[in-house]
Amino acid sequence: MADEKQHIGNLSESPASRSDDEDHEITWTEDEEKALVRRLDMLIMPLLILGFFALQLDRGNIGNALTDNFFQDVGITQFQFNTGQQLLSAGIVLLEIPSNVILYRIGPAVWIGAQIVAWGLVATFQAFQKGLGPYLTTRLLLGICEAGFIPAGLFTMTRWYKRDETSKRFSCYFVGNMSAAASSGLVAYGILHMRGIAGLAGWQWLFLIEGLFTVLVGGLFVALFPRSASNPVSLLGVRYFSERESQILQQRVLRDDPTKIQARQNVSWAEVKATFTNWRLIPHMLISILALSPAQTMASYAPSLAVSFGYDRLKANAMISIGAWILIITNVSWGIIADKTRLRGLMVFLGLLFLWGLTLGNRLLVESTNGKLRFGVLTTAIAFQAVFHAVNGSWLALNARTAGERSITMALFIMGANISGIIWSQIFQADDAPLYKRGWTVITVLVSASVLMSVIAVVQYWLLNRLQRRVGKDRYHY
Template sequence: MADQSEKNEKTLERSADGELSGSDGAEIDFVEWTEDEENRLVRKLDFLLMPLLVLGFFALQLDRGNIGNALTDNFFKDVGITQNQFNVGQQLLSLGIILLEIPSNLILYRIGPTIWIGGQIIAWGLVATCQAFQKGLPAYMVTRLLLGLCEAGFIPACLFTMTRWYKSNETSKRFSWFFIGNTVASAMTGIIAYGILHMRGVAGLAGWQWLFILEGIFTILVGFAFLAVFPESASHPVSLLKLRYFSERESRILHQRVLKDDPTKAQASRNVKWAEIKGALTNWRLIPHIGFTIVGLAPASAFGSYAPTLVAGFGFEKLRSNALSSIANRALVHSTDANLRYAILTISIAVSWPWHAVNGSWLALNAKSAGERSVTLAIHIMSANCAGIVGKQLFRSEDSPLYVNGFTIIVGLTSAAVVLSGLANLQYFLLNGRKFARSGLQYTY
């Protein structure tokens, strides 16, 4: 972790009249509060902010992952595409996210989370719903790209928003809670799909069409709820419906406790400075993070699209395979024991990405300013979507049904991720340890 104590002493000072000055030079009316009072406010924050953010991530993962379930309902035949063309479309989704990830977070920095994040949810919800009526390769490619463009920036926007409300030692836990939305959606999407896909024939529509329609409408409703309820900022915790969740004193405490912990979070401008963008783009310390995010998440991306198909390939009935992949490789690729292969696949999916949240918290804590933190988190999620581009080609039609080459590559990628993760640990152990040594403080690794 960066040396927060040293940074606070330099950038947050109390003047003779008892007022605080942040890193932007603005004076802040100082109030005193007790630890119990602060703890109550944090619990209140948790119940107000986190459910909305988690619900948004839940909707995101539903709309990203449901196409994997659609494959078991004659999606290729109905739309008129091949497996390898499907892979390219999945890559376009990741490309769309990469293209607008940083611009999206620059807009977030300017207009705030309520309007931007809520608007994003509604936008991709509309695209996700319209996927139900795609026909042919061009329509498939366009809808996947549009879905990625509309989703771009959502995850780093939510992570950055959390850093504006929580202190440095509180963010890692909240980042992990946020990613629970992804986990729950991944666990439930197959079970939900199992029920919806049985609607094939209702109103003349295929099961996969109902899957996109119903889950897309759910996402749109989540977006409107976010717009209506989510508070603007810690200094002005009021929603668009003018719901005020905290008293004036509580608002001051929420704002000041974060600034006292890290004065760089004082947002003097609604624009990210070029120096902050340059600082994030040229920060060589990000290289191990980017590397192990790409190679570490690529297998998870592949499993995300093909888990139901893989389970069906083990010999389970197609629709049942959607449910089985939710309840829940090279060495067993030739095994005839379907239950054993299913168990190993489930374990592989379970451990393939939970470290991603900690990685993001790591980067947020070591950013030098609010603007740089925003861009850094965008780069972090861009790396995850680069992993999506890699992962979407790991399982190819010519390698089916055993996917020997695919699982061999996954072993290599995972091994590389372990090495790069070790390098990231080493660099912070050395660099942050030296910072604390120079300041005379004890560094706990």
């Protein structure tokens, strides 16, 4: 295993990254650093998590809308619904890398905040869609506006935190996604009862209320998020750290990992080429594509599946949140353990192995008439559906060699996750309902393949490290 105290380069190689020649000489106590990190956690993490919360609400609330006659009111079929979900994922995939290139240049305060406001407006006005054309258009626009938010948040965290701090922060970041998934059913249960008020359907109120909430979150992000560690000032002019504290925040990260030096405002073509030709990324990408497809299928169709188990359609939205709340605990635990043990590959493998066992259980129970048992297995599967994902992302970030390469790598990582969205939206088909025998078989095969990819990822780094030791070069994290 790679020694995380080892430096990959020398700070003196990039003098442009320092504000003055004395920056690298600054000293501080361990208590002083811990106090700064606690303040940092209270400043940037809540805003990033809140943004992710809003994103998942707007991306996933359509699953709750399905239980409120969405197909009939809008006038689309299940196949057309799946096509719209594919367009959402396609819009995200197409602009993921350009979005992170822009982020690299202008910073998170402006770019991420603007994204949140943009997709919030789309999410709000989709309440008035009617017909196939408007439905497909709003899903595509929502994907385009959301493109880049997740990798932007991941990359931003790598600029503020050290290597052995990232897995748990990545996992906490995904708590925004998971808490939205957990609470969306409960929120939907209440809002969908508003059907008929002002002549609107319950699903229309769902889109309106949650979309406007997102616009508010975007405004808060633009106003409050600090520009950078070197300039910890919000767009409103609020300075969060003194000059000395700012230097400590910068230097503690760069001394831990000099690859995070950002000497330019632009990602170089050499860094783009190095990322796209990095064959080591392949198993990581395949893990995201193969394993998140089943996870997203379960999350989106969970309310409908619960209805098929014999539960009331509105009550099903609330009940399905049980697994999502448990997922928050399992996800954060996975990140903490990964940072403590520094065995990211093992934690990814274990997370996928648990998911495999639970998806197999769902497949074996498709013909069971025991609705409570089926609900219990589905809920447990949801509780472990994505514990591997954040750790896989931090594993990738740790093995990037420059700041620019890390930015593009995070974009590719989330592109893989959204390519999985193109797949999951076609796994459950109308002619396979309500048991979805074929769908659950496909899910089990996909997760099985992802387990194999996690083994390949660990083995590749283990073999590479054996070669690297012979020539005295830097070693990879696994």
